[in-house]
Amino acid sequence: MELNLTLEQVIAFLLETPLFEDLDSAELGEVVRVMQIQRVRPEQAIFKEGDMGGAWFVIFDGEADVVKRDPFAPKRTVATLGPHACFGEMAVLDDSPRSASVVAQTEVTLFRFPSGPFQELLEESNLAAYKLIHAMARTLCVRQRQINQQLTDLIQENETDALGLRSRVGPILDASSISE
Amino acid sequence: MIHLLLALGLAQATDTRDLGLVAEPKNVVAQFRAAAKDAGQSGPDADLDCRPAFDDLLFCLTKRHGDEWRYATQADLAVWKLTSEQAHIEAVGSLHVVDLGARLQVQTVSGMPGQYRFSNADDGRDVAPLLKPDALAALMGGAPVVAVPAQGAVVVWKPGDAALDKVLAVGVRKIFDQASHPISPRIYRWNDGEWTVWGEAVKP
Numbered sequence: 001m002e003l004n005l006t007l008e009q010v011i012a013f014l015l016e017t018p019l020f021e022d023l024d025s026a027e028l029g030e031v032v033r034v035m036q037i038q039r040v041r042p043e044q045a046i047f048k049e050g051d052m053g054g055a056w057f058v059i060f061d062g063e064a065d066v067v068k069r070d071p072f073a074p075k076r077t078v079a080t081l082g083p084h085a086c087f088g089e090m091a092v093l094d095d096s097p098r099s100a101s102v103v104a105q106t107e108v109t110l111f112r113f114p115s116g117p118f119q120e121l122l123e124e125s126n127l128a129a130y131k132l133i134h135a136m137a138r139t140l141c142v143r144q145r146q147i148n149q150q151l152t153d154l155i156q157e158n159e160t161d162a163l164g165l166r167s168r169v170g171p172i173l174d175a176s177s178i179s180e
Numbered sequence: 181m182i183h184l185l186l187a188l189g190l191a192q193a194t195d196t197r198d199l200g201l202v203a204e205p206k207n208v209v210a211q212f213r214a215a216a217k218d219a220g221q222s223g224p225d226a227d228l229d230c231r232p233a234f235d236d237l238l239f240c241l242t243k244r245h246g247d248e249w250r251y252a253t254q255a256d257l258a259v260w261k262l263t264s265e266q267a268h269i270e271a272v273g274s275l276h277v278v279d280l281g282a283r284l285q286v287q288t289v290s291g292m293p294g295q296y297r298f299s300n301a302d303d304g305r306d307v308a309p310l311l312k313p314d315a316l317a318a319l320m321g322g323a324p325v326v327a328v329p330a331q332g333a334v335v336v337w338k339p340g341d342a343a344l345d346k347v348l349a350v351g352v353r354k355i356f357d358q359a360s361h362p363i364s365p366r367i368y369r370w371n372d373g374e375w376t377v378w379g380e381a382v383k384p
Contacts (some may be wrong), residue, residue, distance in 0.1 A: 003235050004374050007265060008201065011272040012311035025273025044266040059371035084316065141204060 005060075010111070017058060017084045027128035034117035034164060040064075040104040046088075049101045053091020055114045056136075059083050062108030069099045071176045080105065089136045092118065197260055198244035199252065199271035200304035201311075203237045203328045203363055206232060224254035229264050233310075234375045237328075241267055242304030246304030257359065261366060278308040280319050284336055295337070296343040302332030309334055313370040325378045327352040327367045330359030339369075339378070346381075353381035 003011050013018045014028050021029070036059075040046055046057065049069055070076040078100065081087060091098050092115045121129035196300075209228050216226030230238040230252050241252040255314050257267055284297035297320070299309075306328055311376045317323050327335045328351045339345050349367060356365040369378035 006231065006233055008231070008233070008268055008272050008307070008311060010238055011269050012276065015276045016275065016312070021297065025269045025276070026266065107372060140280065152307040 003019075004144045005034075007032070010035075010037075013060060013138075014058070014111075017086070019058070019086045019132065019139065022131045022135060023128050028130045029132065031113070031121065031127060031132065034113060034121060036112040036114065038110040040108045040110060042104055042106055043078060044104050046102040046108070046110065047096050047098050052075065052100045053088060053098055053133045055112050056086065056088040056092045056118075057095065058111040058112070059087075060109040060111055062104065062106040064108050065103050065105050066112075067103055074075070075101075086136075086139070093133075093140075094134060197270070198251060199267060199274055200242040200244070201239045201268065201271045201275060201307040202304055202331065203233060203241045203306055203310065204331075205363055206236055206238060208238065209241065209306040210278055213366070224258055229254060229267060230254070231264065231268055233307075235364070235366060235368070235377060239268065239307055239366060241271055244304065249274075249302075253330075272311060274306055275308045275311055278305055278362060280309055280312060280315055283303075284309065284319070284334065289344065289347050292344055292347065294341050296344075296348055297336045299334045300332050306332060306334055310375065313375075320326055321372060325369045326369050326375075327365075328354070328363045329356040330363055331361035332335055333359070345379075349381040 010032055011025055011028050014023075014032070015025065020028060038057075040062075046064060048052070049067075059081055061083060063080055064087075065077045066067040066076045066081065066087070068078050081102070087102055088098070090096065118129060122133065209230055210227050216222065229273065230240040233239045240254075242249045243252040243256060253269065257264060257371050262266065262270070283301060284299045286295050287298045288295050301307075309326060310328075316326070320336060322338045324336050325339050328336065333355055335348065335355075336351055337344070337348055352367060353365045355384045356362045366380045367378045368375040
């Protein structure tokens with residue numbers, strides 16, 4: 001499906017996208033040169049968990065679910081992404097397989113930044129590309145801190161549950177052991 | 181208004197680089213070239229820098245010259261050593277700071293509930309609302325429709341009230357018909373990531 005999107009609209013959109021906030025319009029013009037526009041149908045996978053990462057993405061329009069494999073369920077949606085959200089950058093930074101699948105919830109228009117041309121910009125010491133890598137690193141730090149906090153909360157919750165269980169179950173066990 | 185812009189635009193290219201963008205109908209390029217020819221100019225001085233926008237509209241580059249806004253020409257691009265693409269990107273950067281809430285003034289239709297927003301700034305930056313559909317939707321409290329019936333004139337409202345929709349669509353048509361520099365009688369809506377035609381009042 002053809003999308004009538006102008007360069008002006010792409011630049012205006014990226015100027016309002018947090019990952020690109022350190023770039024001015026001229027720098028955006030440089031990274032837009034390697035960008036592709038991709039349209040995805042509802043329920044279509046943008047990429048699958050375990051795939052090798054060949055690009056990172058920005059959602060221009062529509063919504064997509066981040067889905068993880070779950071041994072106890074067919075799938076588990078861990079987040080829903082909307083316009084201005086960036087994803088897929090982890091696999092580009094460390095060449096690792098995708099850590100989750102991303103599936104279009106609605107019709108989605110994506111800005112796709114292929115790894116190869118983006119790496120070439122970095123090799124050319126392109127300032128805009130370096131600013132984006134810095135922004136990606138910052139984003140990943142924020143996500144890592146959030147995960148650390150969630151883990152800490154989960155551990156504390158489990159410890160509290162275990163203590164509560166011990167306080168409730170403990171006397172019964174003691175009593176039963178006495179009766180034996 | 182076109183007369184002013186044409187007259188001023190025919191001045192020599194300058195090294196000024198305060199850029200803007202205006203929406204224009206496709207025939208503006210030929211009109212400008214003809215006016216330039218009448219004024220004894222040709223070549224890069226007679227060629228506007230316009231790129232396709234959507235529907236039948238173009239985004240044309242403007243430049244500030246003192247207190248006035250003029251069309252930028254290919255001669256300007258040569259002076260600035262910019263490609264058309266680079267100049268339009270720079271213009272988008274300057275439009276990014278435009279405060280839509282301040283630019284688009286709230287208006288009402290006498291005797292009717294509801295409101296619309298209107299700007300008649302004529303400052304070479306008409307395109308700002310069209311480049312910020314998300315901000316425009318936030319400002320209007322939902323997906324709006326937009327019209328650029330004449331140079332400098334932008335009309336925005338949130339559709340849904342049939343009576344208000346009709347009055348405003350007819351109003352857009354009247355501005356277009358009476359303008360010295362008409363742009364488009366069509367009304368556009370941001371739909372699945374692009375501006376599409378929402379409607380147009382036609383003459384009976």
